[in-house]
Amino acid sequence: xxxxxxxxxxxxxxxxxxxxxxxxxxxxxxxxxxxxxxxxxxxxxxxxxxxxxxxxxxxxxxxxxxxxxxxxxxxxxxxxxxxxxxxxxxxxxxxxxxxxxxxxxxxxxxxxxxxxxxxxxxxxxxxxxxxxxxxxxxxxxxxxxxxxxxxxxxxxxxxxxxxxxxxxxxxxxxxxxxxxxxxxxxxxxxxxxxxxxxxxxxxxxxxxxxxxxxxxxxxxxxxxxxxxxxxxxxxxxxxxxxxxxxxxxxxxxxxxxxxxxxxxxxxxxxxxxxxxxxxxxxxxxxxxxxxxxxxxxxxxxxxxxxxxxxxxxxxxxxxxxxxxxxxxxxxxxxxxxxxxxxxxxxxxxxxxxxxxxxxxxxxxxxxxxxxxxxxxxxxxxxxxxxxxxxxxxxxxxxxxxxxxxxxxxxxxxxxxxxxxxxxxxxxxxxxxxxxxxxxxxxxxxxxxxxxxxxxxxxxxxxxxxxxxxxxxxxxxxxxxxxxxxxxxxxxxxxxxxxxxxxxxxxxxxxxxxxxxxxxxxxxxxxxxxxxxxxxxxxxxxxxxxxxxxxxxxxxxxxxxxxxxxxxxxxxxxxxxxxx
Amino acid sequence: xxxxxxxxxxxxxxxxxxxxxxxxxxxxxxxxxxxxxxxxxxxxxxxxxxxxxxxxxxxxxxxxxxxxxxxxxxxxxxxxxxxxxxxxxxxxxxxxxxxxxxxxxxxxxxxxxxxxxxxxxxxxxxxxxxxxxxxxxxxxxxxxxxxxxxxxxxxxxxxxxxxxxxxxxxxxxxxxxxxxxxxxxxxxxxxxxxxxxxxxxxxxxxxxxxxxxxxxxxxxxxxxxxxxxxxxxxxxxxxxxxxxxxxxxxxxxxxxxxxxxxxxxxxxxxxxxxxxxxxxxxxxxxxxxxxxxxxxxxxxxxxxxxxxxxxxxxxxxxxxxxxxxxxxxxxxxxxxxxxxxxxxxxxxxxxxxxxxxxxxxxxxxxxxxxxxxxxxxxxxxxxxxxx
Numbered sequence: 001x002x003x004x005x006x007x008x009x010x011x012x013x014x015x016x017x018x019x020x021x022x023x024x025x026x027x028x029x030x031x032x033x034x035x036x037x038x039x040x041x042x043x044x045x046x047x048x049x050x051x052x053x054x055x056x057x058x059x060x061x062x063x064x065x066x067x068x069x070x071x072x073x074x075x076x077x078x079x080x081x082x083x084x085x086x087x088x089x090x091x092x093x094x095x096x097x098x099x100x101x102x103x104x105x106x107x108x109x110x111x112x113x114x115x116x117x118x119x120x121x122x123x124x125x126x127x128x129x130x131x132x133x134x135x136x137x138x139x140x141x142x143x144x145x146x147x148x149x150x151x152x153x154x155x156x157x158x159x160x161x162x163x164x165x166x167x168x169x170x171x172x173x174x175x176x177x178x179x180x181x182x183x184x185x186x187x188x189x190x191x192x193x194x195x196x197x198x199x200x201x202x203x204x205x206x207x208x209x210x211x212x213x214x215x216x217x218x219x220x221x222x223x224x225x226x227x228x229x230x231x232x233x234x235x236x237x238x239x240x241x242x243x244x245x246x247x248x249x250x251x252x253x254x255x256x257x258x259x260x261x262x263x264x265x266x267x268x269x270x271x272x273x274x275x276x277x278x279x280x281x282x283x284x285x286x287x288x289x290x291x292x293x294x295x296x297x298x299x300x301x302x303x304x305x306x307x308x309x310x311x312x313x314x315x316x317x318x319x320x321x322x323x324x325x326x327x328x329x330x331x332x333x334x335x336x337x338x339x340x341x342x343x344x345x346x347x348x349x350x351x352x353x354x355x356x357x358x359x360x361x362x363x364x365x366x367x368x369x370x371x372x373x374x375x376x377x378x379x380x381x382x383x384x385x386x387x388x389x390x391x392x393x394x395x396x397x398x399x400x401x402x403x404x405x406x407x408x409x410x411x412x413x414x415x416x417x418x419x420x421x422x423x424x425x426x427x428x429x430x431x432x433x434x435x436x437x438x439x440x441x442x443x444x445x446x447x448x449x450x451x452x453x454x455x456x457x458x459x460x461x462x463x464x465x466x467x468x469x470x471x472x473x474x475x476x477x478x479x480x481x482x483x484x485x486x487x488x489x490x491x492x493x494x495x496x497x498x499x500x501x502x503x504x505x506x507x508x509x510x511x512x513x514x515x516x517x518x519x520x521x522x523x524x525x526x527x528x529x530x531x532x533x534x535x536x537x538x539x540x541x542x543x544x545x546x547x548x549x550x551x552x553x554x555x556x557x558x559x560x561x562x563x564x565x566x567x568x569x570x571x572x573x574x575x576x577x578x579x
Numbered sequence: 580x581x582x583x584x585x586x587x588x589x590x591x592x593x594x595x596x597x598x599x600x601x602x603x604x605x606x607x608x609x610x611x612x613x614x615x616x617x618x619x620x621x622x623x624x625x626x627x628x629x630x631x632x633x634x635x636x637x638x639x640x641x642x643x644x645x646x647x648x649x650x651x652x653x654x655x656x657x658x659x660x661x662x663x664x665x666x667x668x669x670x671x672x673x674x675x676x677x678x679x680x681x682x683x684x685x686x687x688x689x690x691x692x693x694x695x696x697x698x699x700x701x702x703x704x705x706x707x708x709x710x711x712x713x714x715x716x717x718x719x720x721x722x723x724x725x726x727x728x729x730x731x732x733x734x735x736x737x738x739x740x741x742x743x744x745x746x747x748x749x750x751x752x753x754x755x756x757x758x759x760x761x762x763x764x765x766x767x768x769x770x771x772x773x774x775x776x777x778x779x780x781x782x783x784x785x786x787x788x789x790x791x792x793x794x795x796x797x798x799x800x801x802x803x804x805x806x807x808x809x810x811x812x813x814x815x816x817x818x819x820x821x822x823x824x825x826x827x828x829x830x831x832x833x834x835x836x837x838x839x840x841x842x843x844x845x846x847x848x849x850x851x852x853x854x855x856x857x858x859x860x861x862x863x864x865x866x867x868x869x870x871x872x873x874x875x876x877x878x879x880x881x882x883x884x885x886x887x888x889x890x891x892x893x894x895x896x897x898x899x900x901x902x903x904x905x906x907x908x909x910x911x912x913x914x915x916x917x918x919x920x921x922x923x924x925x926x927x928x929x930x931x932x933x934x935x936x937x938x939x940x941x942x943x944x945x946x947x948x949x950x951x952x953x954x955x956x957x958x959x960x961x962x963x964x965x966x
Contacts, residue, residue: 074920077934081906084942088902091946092895096953293920294913294930306910337953341946348939355935481892560888562957 004383004393005150008400012146015187015404016164022183023168023176043178043329049342051178052326054185054405055413056083056317056343057350058134059141062188062406064457065351066381067374069358070365071284073291076358078306079458080351082313082465087347090318091340096333097480097559104328105421106321106472113479113559115549116487119494124425126471126498127321128441130464131418133505134320135411135445136452137460141375142407144454148376149400155450161404162446165411169419169438177416178329184405185346191402192353192378195395199360199385210359212288215277216366219384224370226268232279232370233261235286240276244268270370278366291362304527305520312465312526318476319468322413325420332563357381375457379403415442455509462524463505470497470529474537480559482538483552489541497533501525887960891953898949902942909933 043051061083068076103109107123110116142161143154168180215235226244234257243252245265261282264270272278285291317323330336361368361377364384368374379399386392418441423434471494478485478493504525513519521528541548549555913919913930922929927936 074928074930074934077931078910081934081938084939085902085906088942088946088949089899092899092949292928292931293917294910303910303914307907310906310910334954334957337950341943341950344939344943344946348943352936352939359931359935481888556888560891562961 004388004396007393007397008149011397011401012404015184015401016160016408019164019168019180019184019405019408022179025176025179043331045330045335045338045342047178047182048326048330048335048339049346050182050185052181052323052339052343053346053350054181054183054188054409055322055326056320056347056410057185057188057406058410058461059138059145059403059407060457060461061350061354062192062403063141063145063375063378064461065354066358066361066378067368067376067456068458069355070361070368070377071281071374073285074294075302075306076458077355078309079313079462080354082310082462083317084313084344084347084351085310086313086315086317086465087340087344089314090323090327091337091344093477094318094324094480095327095336095340098324098476099327099330099336100333100559100561100563102558104325105417105424106324106476107421107425110475110479110490113549113555114485114487114490116491119487119491120425122491122494123472123475124421126467126494127421128418129498129502130319130468130471131321131414131421131441132445132448133460133467134322134464135414135418135442136449137455137457137464138407138411138414139446139449140452140454141457142404142411143449144373144375145379145400145403145407148373148379149396154454158446158449161407161411162442162449164408165415166439166442168408168412169415169442170435177412181409181413184409187405188402188409189346189350189353191398191405192350192357194398195378195382196353196356196360198395199364199381200356202385203360203363210288210292210362214288215280215286216288216362216369218272218274218276218278218366219364220274222272222274222367224270224272224367226264226266226270226371228266228372230264230370230372231261231282232264233282233284233286234259234277234279236277238272238277238279240273241271242268244270272367272370278369280369281372284369288362301517301520304517305524308466308520308524308527309462311530312462312469312524314469315473315530316465316467316469316526319472320465321421322410322417324472325417326413334562354378360385411442459508459523462526463501463508466524466526466529467498467501467505469526470501470533473530474533478534478537478541482541483556484541484545484548485537486541486544486547487549488544488547489537489539492540493533493537496536497529500529500532504529887956890956894949894952894956898945898952902945905941906938 061080065076065080068079098109101109101112103112106127107120110123111120139158139161140154143157146152146157146160147154169177237256237258239254239256241253242255244250244267246255246268247262247264257279262279280286285293327336327339330339357378361381361384365377365380368377368380379396382395382399383392386395415438419434419437422437422441427437474493474497475490479490504522507513507522513522920928920930924932
């Protein structure tokens with residue numbers, strides 16, 4: 001194993017170890033069910049904001065967005081914006097009332113508001129679906145990182161991350177996870193800040209510019225292994241040597257490509273000299289100038305896609321179970337609101353760095369454009385910019401630590417929230433079962449992650465957001481602000497939104513998408529499914545007006561009145577009999 | 580509580596849920612207060628007001644902990660009112676209202692502590708004591724003492740109250756504002772004014788004891804119903820319902836009885852309300868009494884609640900509109916005016932500057948703006964309710 005690989009492994013192990021130690025400190029204070037589920041509702045705004053940011057900034061954010069920017073340019077900036085603006089929506093419509101509901105999971109909120117056990121069960125199902133769907137790319141991200149950095153097989157990363165996650169969660173539940181995640185946010189920020197400063201200053205001292213009518217160039221002689229079939233596009237003729245199957249012919253030697261598209265089969269090896277123009281995956285901006293411009297794709301389709309991403313992010317964040325559950329740990333609604341504002345700042349700062357690194361990776365790691373493994377951009381940028389030496393290795397190790405923190409924190413946050421739901425709604429009993437629930441909720445996605453081939457973060461993560469936005473968002477927003485919502489309406493809306501978006505997910509993952517607007521809608525379903533879910537919920541609620549809970553006004557007041565009026569309740573401390 | 584409407588309270592009330600203990604007590608307490616207040620008004624309003632002031636002060640001073648509980652209790656009542664919110668909003672002044680309404684809520688809430696501590700000792704014993712103690716305080720203080728004058732009225736049975744009412748009327752208007760507690764004493768007065776408009780429901784012939792309330796009651800029926808169902812059936816119900824008829828079964832009643840002694844006085848009022856619940860025969864009268872109180876009490880708070888949610892929604896939508904318009908128009912702008920993509924600002928392309936850098940402070944600013952506005956709204960609401 002090479003030196004950089006050892007450095008990276010060592011730092012990843014350090015992060016895992018530090019997380020375990022911090023988690024075990026939490027174990028000593030975790031005694032009650034409330035500790036496990038909602039950290040006894042004692043987490044202040046700053047700590048909770050760190051934890052939320054740490055948990056939210058997943059491998060998709062740490063690795064995926066920079067890769068998207070590398071590949072798609074300006075248009076990829078809408079992804080981090082959508083992921084951030086989701087917290088604004090959460091703050092505006094959900095944070096404080098959700099905390100004041102006294103609920104401790106999303107299904108519990110649904111039942112508290114609408115008094116329907118059926119709705120509760122339905123929500124439980126969707127929490128599990130969303131959670132597992134979201135865990136999948138996280139765990140596979142761990143595999144990708146390990147493979148990229150150390151060339152170990154990717155299953156080791158998946159399994160290793162899974163084990164660490166289960167151990168931390170079992171150790172102390174939400175109480176200790178809070179500390180671990182807060183710690184991991186700062187790790188992630190450091191792991192981006194240092195490379196951003198170093199590489200950024202390198203960039204400024206150079207005379208590089210992005211404003212060129214040509215594709216990026218390889219900074220040094222580079223060999224690219226093609227691991228999956230790919231269609232490449234070149235803007236200007238290129239010459240390189242290759243071995244493998246290209247454009248349907250087996251070649252071994254020099255190849256010249258004219259402008260246009262070329263098919264390369266998996267297993268091929270392409271060798272480019274320094275200064276050669278970089279071919280890019282078909283469908284992405286070929287020249288740096290295009291890459292700099294907005295709307296590099298085809299007009300209306302791309303506009304629809306951007307809006308769909310924005311809607312999914314804006315409304316989907318509030319539907320992610322691991323994010324929501326964190327708001328239950330605040331002491332009151334006011335703290336929940338302040339937490340969200342701090343989160344907006346923390347996440348914004350993080351994405352600022354991601355954007356910078358993503359843009360710089362266009363200069364320093366263009367070979368990823370050829371292989372299509374753009375998700376590895378952040379991992380490779382230190383060695384790409386600093387070359388082969390201890391400076392590059394150490395910086396690479398730091399980035400690896402950040403990546404490890406990213407998939408560990410999101411995964412453990414997801415597992416905690418899923419275990420909380422399993423624990424209260426599926427399993428019965430007390431303490432022991434929480435650990436069992438944690439194991440169950442992580443084993444299933446680990447198995448899936450090992451069985452399914454890895455997909456781009458850019459594909460999977462927005463799909464999860466779309467499902468969340470089509471199910472929990474209407475439920476939460478209407479439940480909190482509209483007294484006319486009925487249980488039947490909520491169930492119908494969740495089923496319609498969830499069903500439509502699930503179909504879209506299935507088609508985009510396993511089938512070939514039709515071209516045009518329909519294809520975009522299947523690939524980015526939020527623009528259609530979210531309005532459909534809202535509409536269904538409202539219409540059915542009006543039809544079943546008589547089912548509006550009799551004490552709806554009391555419930556509504558409790559959601560909105562400040563705590564000092566003494567209206568609140570903590571459902572966790574109510575006798576279980578009424579659940 | 581739906582039982583109330585049914586007129587078969589006793590069955591509901593009960594048994595199993597002794598739980599109501601604390602809440603019920605609280606209710607009783609409040610009721611007694613209000614009642615006493617009503618009674619007292621005629622004669623020694625000043626005395627009452629003083630008492631009220633004292634209590635309010637006490638309330639405020641007691642931030643959390645034990646005393647907090649009491650506040651909490653009242654609040655729940657408030658909540659209850661909310662249900663009716665839209666209902667007739669006669670004289671907001673209705674002070675007495677809080678009590679009845681609160682009661683059901685109280686019971687239901689009991690399990691969950693109002694107080695952050697949350698660990699309220701559930702049941703009867705503790706709370707009972709407190710309540711009884713409170714009652715005494717209220718009773719002696721308010722009723723007996725000031726009271727002679729006031730008392731007589733109640734004593735007269737149903738009728739007397741009326742007499743007292745008029746007197747109170749003069750005063751009542753002033754107090755109306757919004758504070759529940761403060762209003763409470765005042766309440767009696769308010770009813771009367773309400774009476775004048777008398778959208779009164781049904782055939783409520785301002786009868787005896789209830790007279791006060793009845794008069795004010797505007798279309799009471801619906802209200803009670805709504806309120807009733809609202810409450811979780813189990814907890815709260817019992818105490819209130821039971822007392823009316825027999826006047827004594829649960830601890831709550833007991834406490835009340837001693838205090839009232841004279842029965843007819845404020846206590847009697849309470850009893851009357853309950854009675855109506857119990858006996859369907861009483862018809863509109865009894866019901867009306869309760870309704871009136873509820874409505875009066877509820878109305879102001881109900882409006883407040885509607886205001887609170889409406890205002891908060893407006894605040895949220897305002898911020899969302901700013902964010903939505905800004906971010907929503909940008910993609911379209913980029914698509915329609917590609918030239919924007921070539922403008923350079925500070926060495927960066929304008930779109931990169933906007934989407935990569937400036938968005939984040941912008942969103943943070945929006946979040947901060949919203950938090951401040953929302954907290955201000957809550958502050959106003961809380962101040963109103965607590966007045």
